[in-house]
Structures are given as structure tokens and as C-alpha cells.
Amino acid sequence: MNLRFGLPQPLLSFTLLLVWLMLAGASAGNVVLGLVLAWLLPLFTQGFWPDNPAIHKPWKLVWYVLKVIVDIVVASITVARLVLSFRREPNSAFICYPLTLEHPLGITMLASTISLTPGTVSADISDDYKMLLIHALDVTDDEALMADIHKRYEKPLLELFS
Known part of the structure; x- marks a missing residue:
């Protein structure tokens, strides 16, 4: 303390x-x-209260937040098009995402980011905090979605907390 x-x-x-x-x-x-x-x-x-996290590169947090805001806007438009389009049915899926983050705040930020982005929801986390269950509204390739989450969200969070 x-x-x-x-x-x-x-x-x-x-x-x-x-x-x-x-x-x-x-x-x-x-x-x-x-x-x-x-x-x-x-x-x-x-x-x-848990120990305060040691954020090593705080300026990267600003870029992360800006990226998330842009992704929310883009995903909102994509989901609106999908919902308003009667041509095809969405291909929803549950995906088990393996976590490389270990800090509880980092995992919480990742899960919150996923849930804030329209079309995806963090549904559950495993007891050992190694897997995150994600529901996606429209998925064509599970591996591509996991790679995108890792590249866009988890990798910047790893840089923040390690």
C-alpha cells in the first residue's frame, strides 16, 4: 500500500x-x-483493492483507446449492415480464445474491449485465467478472428503491462 x-x-x-x-x-x-x-x-x-498495475508505456494507452473507439464505430456500422440486410443469416459462434495476458487488469481490459465492440461479447473466463470464451455475431474464420484480437487488442495490452 x-x-x-x-x-x-x-x-x-x-x-x-x-x-x-x-x-x-x-x-x-x-x-x-x-x-x-x-x-x-x-x-x-x-x-x-488489488495492487496498482505497473503500466510501463502509458502513452500507448492513449493509442489503444483511440484504436478501440475507431473499432467500435466501424463494428457498429458493420453490425447495422448485417442486421438490416435480409440477404444472409449471420454465422454466430463461440470461440475459446487462449490468453497470453497474465495481469488481472489487462485481462479485464481485453474482455471489456471485446464486449464494447459491437458483434462480440466476452462470455466467460476459465478458472485458471488462460482461456476467454467469446461469442461473435458473424464469424467466417475462427483463427482469423483470434489473430485479429491478438494483434489489435492483446498485443498492445501486453506492451502496456509487461
Whole structure:
């Protein structure tokens, strides 16, 4: 635990204070109560928080987020065309994707990215955190989809967390 100014999670404390003030109003009493809550809640819940990840190349996170946003827009258009097109039926499939990521936050970011991208959903993860079950709306080649996920998402996350 790295206590900065007595705050185990300073970003969480700041966010809690802002949300409290937006919900309760910015009177003097609410500011004091918000500061106390922003200090005590992270302090009492620090045992539930995992260690902060060591992100080695934080500037790559910006490019990753931009890539994901572009992929979401492109996938939204693709799924809309597929749904509105009555010519063919989608070829949906469940795929077991082998994970090379080991950090829990990296795995969570990968699963969230897959679920955020229209047409794919992360359905489950194995007990040993080595396989991710993915449902894809329209798949022609399982191997190509897995290679695309690895190249576009998992490889940049591996660079971030290792």
C-alpha cells in the first residue's frame, strides 16, 4: 500500500468527493462530510483493492483507446449492415480464445474491449485465467478472428503491462 497524503486511493477519493458534492450540493457541511467520506471509504476498503498495475508505456494507452473507439464505430456500422440486410443469416459462434495476458487488469481490459465492440461479447473466463470464451455475431474464420484480437487488442495490452 502506498499512502499518499494518508489516501490509499487518491483518484478514488477525489472521485468520491466530486460525486458526493454533485449529489448532495456544495454547502460547507457537505464539503466536510464529503472529505471525511473520501478519506474513510478507501481507507476501510483498501484490503479489497488489488495492487496498482505497473503500466510501463502509458502513452500507448492513449493509442489503444483511440484504436478501440475507431473499432467500435466501424463494428457498429458493420453490425447495422448485417442486421438490416435480409440477404444472409449471420454465422454466430463461440470461440475459446487462449490468453497470453497474465495481469488481472489487462485481462479485464481485453474482455471489456471485446464486449464494447459491437458483434462480440466476452462470455466467460476459465478458472485458471488462460482461456476467454467469446461469442461473435458473424464469424467466417475462427483463427482469423483470434489473430485479429491478438494483434489489435492483446498485443498492445501486453506492451502496456509487461
